[in-house]
Amino acid sequence: MNAIVSFCHFCELHGPNVVFCTQAFRDLPDFDALNNLDAPDIFQYQCIRNQEQRKNDDSHAWRYGRIDPDDVANTKAASGSDNCIACCSFPHNKPGYISNDDASRVSYVSSQFPLQSELYVLVRQGCIRSLSCEVCPGKEGPIYFGDEARGHVLSYTFFLRDVQARGFQRWYSILILMKDKMLLLNSWPFFVRHLRETISHLQEKASKIYSNEESKVSHRALRSAASMMDGVRKQRGQSAAGQPRSLPELVGDEKIWEYLHSSSTWLLKAGGLRLQERLVEGPQVSALIAETSDDEGINIRELSNVMGGPIFHRIVHHLLVGHQVVIRGTNRNVVSRIILSLKPLLPKQCFKAVGFSEHYIERETCNALGLSPLAKIPNGACGNAHMCVVEITANDGNQGSSWASAQLMQGNLFDSEHQLHNEKSSGDFSEVLPANFASLFNNCSFKITRESTLLPRPPQVLARIEAAVGNLTLTKAALRMYTSTIIYEWINKVKVWVHIKNRKKSSQASPERSPCQVLHPSVIFRSTSVPVLQIPSPTSLRTVGVSGSPPEAPHQDERHQLLAAIGCTEWDVPLLEFWAKNFSQG
Structure with missing residues (x-):
C-alpha cells in the first residue's frame, strides 16, 4: 500500500x-526487461538481478x-x-x-x-x-x-x-x-x-x-x-x-x-x-452492437450524401424511435445495401432487417424493410402511424445516364452475388463496386411518400450522428468506430432507465394495502377532513406557466430527475422506451 x-x-x-x-x-521493473518482449517474466528477471546483487553486497539489509x-x-x-x-x-x-x-x-x-x-x-x-x-x-x-x-x-x-x-x-x-x-x-x-x-x-x-x-x-x-x-x-x-x-x-x-x-x-x-482494484468488464461490445464493414453496404456518410441531409435526418429519426423504415425500389442489390447501411445506427437487439422482400412484413418482425415496388402495404399497416416509406426512382432528365437508369430499373447492375464476393478487396467497398456506382446513385432520387408524425425535436443521439457524418476529417473506419461508441453510450443509459423502472414496478407490486382490495368512491370521499380548494391568487397563477398547466405530479418529478441524471430529455424518451423494450425481450 x-x-x-x-x-x-x-x-x-x-x-x-x-x-x-x-x-x-x-x-520497479527494469526498462531493459520491459523492452525485451521475449522475456518470459519481467519480475523473474528482476528477482534474479536482486539475488545476484545481494550475493555481492550482503552488508545492506535493505533489499x-x-x-x-x-x-x-x-x-x-x-x-x-x-x-x-x-x-x-x-x-x-x-x-x-x-x-x-x-x-x-x-x-x-x-x-x-x-x-x-x-x-x-x-x-x-x-x-x-x-x-x-x-x-x-x-x-x-x-x-x-x-x-x-x-x-x-x-x-x-x-x-x-x-x-x-x-x-x-x-x-x-x-x-x-x-x-x-x-x-x-x-x-x-x-x-x-x-x-x-x-x-x-x-x-x-x-x-x-x-x-x-x-x-x-x-x-x-x-x-x-x-x-x-x-x-x-x-x-x-x-x-x-x-x-x-x-x-x-x-x-x-x-x-x-x-x-x-x-x-x-x-x-x-x-x-x-485487503482492498485491491479490479477491472470489471461488462459484455463485449460485439454482443450489443452489430459488427459492420464497408463491404456490406455504403457507409452512413455516403448514404447521407446520396439521400440528402433532410431525408437522411427523417429516416434516422424514425429508425431510432422504433418506427418502421421501408425502402422501395426495383434493384434488389441497391435496396438491400441501403438497408444494411442503417445497421450501425441501432443496437443489435433493436435492428431487425429484411434486405429485400416481395411482400410486406409487419413492424414487429422487422423495422428496416427493403420492399419491391409491386408489393402492396396493407391499409392496416398504413394506419398504425409508425412507418416511413422511401421510394427510389431513376432520373430520366440526364441522357448521359441512360445506361445507369436502365440498369437501375432492370436490376442488372449486380446480377451476380458470387462475383461480388469474389471481387472483395481489403474491406473497401469502393473497390468492389463498379466504376459507375457513384453515377448510379447520382441518377437516383429518394422521396418519402408516407410518413408518420414525429416529435418536434429528435433524440440527442441523432445530432451527434449527424455531426460525425459532417466531420470530414473522420475516415470510414473512424466514423464506424465513433458511431459504435455513441450507440454503446446510449445503451448504458437505456440499462439505467430499465433498471430504475423495474425497481419502481417491483416496489409498486407489494403495496401496504392488498392489491385485490378496491375502495368505492363513496368510501374515499366519506372522510370529514377533505381539504377545501381555494382560488389561487394571481401571483400563484404566474408560477403555473403561460399554458396554465397544473403542477407536475410527483412521479413526473421523479422521471425528470432520472432523465437529468442520465443526461437525457423528454425528446429522448421514445428512443429509451423502444430500446428498452427490445433489450427486455432479448
Missing part, C-alpha cells in the same frame, strides 16, 4: 514533531526499492538537529528498522523522518495540523483532513500519562498519509480498529509507569507545594519535573520502536491486501 505511517509528538519545548515513520519501498543516499542527506538537512530526547527515535536519520517481503519484493523501512525530502514536507505539515487544529472533540480519536496537493491524512490523536508532563499527560498522534482518498476512506474502519489496538497497548504501558511513579511519591502534591515556595519554583528548572522524556522511558519498554515498526509494517501490508 502506497502510504506512510507516522508517529508524532507535541513537545513542550519544540511543538509538533515527527518522531517515527514507516514506509514501503518497491522495485528492494533502495533510494539515493543524497535524498536522505537532504531530508536530514531539512529536518534540523535541534530536537530533544522526546522528539527523537534514532540518533540518526538513517533506516532504523528494515523488514523485507521477498514474496512481494517490498522493503518496509522505519526511520525518524521520511527518507525523501518531498515526502518529509507532507508528513511535517500533517503532523502540525494533527496536533494543533485538526482534532476531534475531546482531542482523542480519529479525524480526516487533506487535499490532492498535500495528501490525504487519517489522524488518530491520543494522550499518554506522564508524571513529569504538564497536566500529567503528553499528546501524541499517529498519521496515515496517502494520495488515494477513496482507498483511505474505504479502509477507515480497518485502520481505526488497528490504530486503537496499538494506542491502547501504549496507554496501558504508560499508565503502569505512571501508577508506579505516583505510588512512590505524589508528584501532584509536590507541584502544589512548589507553586507556594519561590525557592522551589526557581529550582524547578533544575529538577526532573517538566523535563522531556522519550517514549521508551515513558512506557518502560526499550523495544517500543521495534513494536511500532512491526505494527506499522503489518498495517501497510494488510491494508494493501
Whole structure:
C-alpha cells in the first residue's frame, strides 16, 4: 500500500514533531526487461538481478526499492538537529528498522523522518495540523483532513500519562498519509480498529509507569507545594519535573520502536491486501452492437450524401424511435445495401432487417424493410402511424445516364452475388463496386411518400450522428468506430432507465394495502377532513406557466430527475422506451 505511517509528538519545548515513520519501498521493473518482449517474466528477471546483487553486497539489509543516499542527506538537512530526547527515535536519520517481503519484493523501512525530502514536507505539515487544529472533540480519536496537493491524512490523536508532563499527560498522534482518498476512506474502519489496538497497548504501558511513579511519591502534591515556595519554583528548572522524556522511558519498554515498526509494517501490508482494484468488464461490445464493414453496404456518410441531409435526418429519426423504415425500389442489390447501411445506427437487439422482400412484413418482425415496388402495404399497416416509406426512382432528365437508369430499373447492375464476393478487396467497398456506382446513385432520387408524425425535436443521439457524418476529417473506419461508441453510450443509459423502472414496478407490486382490495368512491370521499380548494391568487397563477398547466405530479418529478441524471430529455424518451423494450425481450 502506497502510504506512510507516522508517529508524532507535541513537545513542550519544540511543538509538533515527527518522531517515527514507516514506509514501503518497491522495485520497479527494469526498462531493459520491459523492452525485451521475449522475456518470459519481467519480475523473474528482476528477482534474479536482486539475488545476484545481494550475493555481492550482503552488508545492506535493505533489499528492494533502495533510494539515493543524497535524498536522505537532504531530508536530514531539512529536518534540523535541534530536537530533544522526546522528539527523537534514532540518533540518526538513517533506516532504523528494515523488514523485507521477498514474496512481494517490498522493503518496509522505519526511520525518524521520511527518507525523501518531498515526502518529509507532507508528513511535517500533517503532523502540525494533527496536533494543533485538526482534532476531534475531546482531542482523542480519529479525524480526516487533506487535499490532492498535500495528501490525504487519517489522524488518530491520543494522550499518554506522564508524571513529569504538564497536566500529567503528553499528546501524541499517529498519521496515515496517502494520495488515494477513496482507498483511505474505504479502509477507515480497518485502520481505526488497528490504530486503537496499538494506542491502547501504549496507554496501558504508560499508565503502569505512571501508577508506579505516583505510588512512590505524589508528584501532584509536590507541584502544589512548589507553586507556594519561590525557592522551589526557581529550582524547578533544575529538577526532573517538566523535563522531556522519550517514549521508551515513558512506557518502560526499550523495544517500543521495534513494536511500532512491526505494527506499522503489518498495517501497510494488510491494508494493501485487503482492498485491491479490479477491472470489471461488462459484455463485449460485439454482443450489443452489430459488427459492420464497408463491404456490406455504403457507409452512413455516403448514404447521407446520396439521400440528402433532410431525408437522411427523417429516416434516422424514425429508425431510432422504433418506427418502421421501408425502402422501395426495383434493384434488389441497391435496396438491400441501403438497408444494411442503417445497421450501425441501432443496437443489435433493436435492428431487425429484411434486405429485400416481395411482400410486406409487419413492424414487429422487422423495422428496416427493403420492399419491391409491386408489393402492396396493407391499409392496416398504413394506419398504425409508425412507418416511413422511401421510394427510389431513376432520373430520366440526364441522357448521359441512360445506361445507369436502365440498369437501375432492370436490376442488372449486380446480377451476380458470387462475383461480388469474389471481387472483395481489403474491406473497401469502393473497390468492389463498379466504376459507375457513384453515377448510379447520382441518377437516383429518394422521396418519402408516407410518413408518420414525429416529435418536434429528435433524440440527442441523432445530432451527434449527424455531426460525425459532417466531420470530414473522420475516415470510414473512424466514423464506424465513433458511431459504435455513441450507440454503446446510449445503451448504458437505456440499462439505467430499465433498471430504475423495474425497481419502481417491483416496489409498486407489494403495496401496504392488498392489491385485490378496491375502495368505492363513496368510501374515499366519506372522510370529514377533505381539504377545501381555494382560488389561487394571481401571483400563484404566474408560477403555473403561460399554458396554465397544473403542477407536475410527483412521479413526473421523479422521471425528470432520472432523465437529468442520465443526461437525457423528454425528446429522448421514445428512443429509451423502444430500446428498452427490445433489450427486455432479448
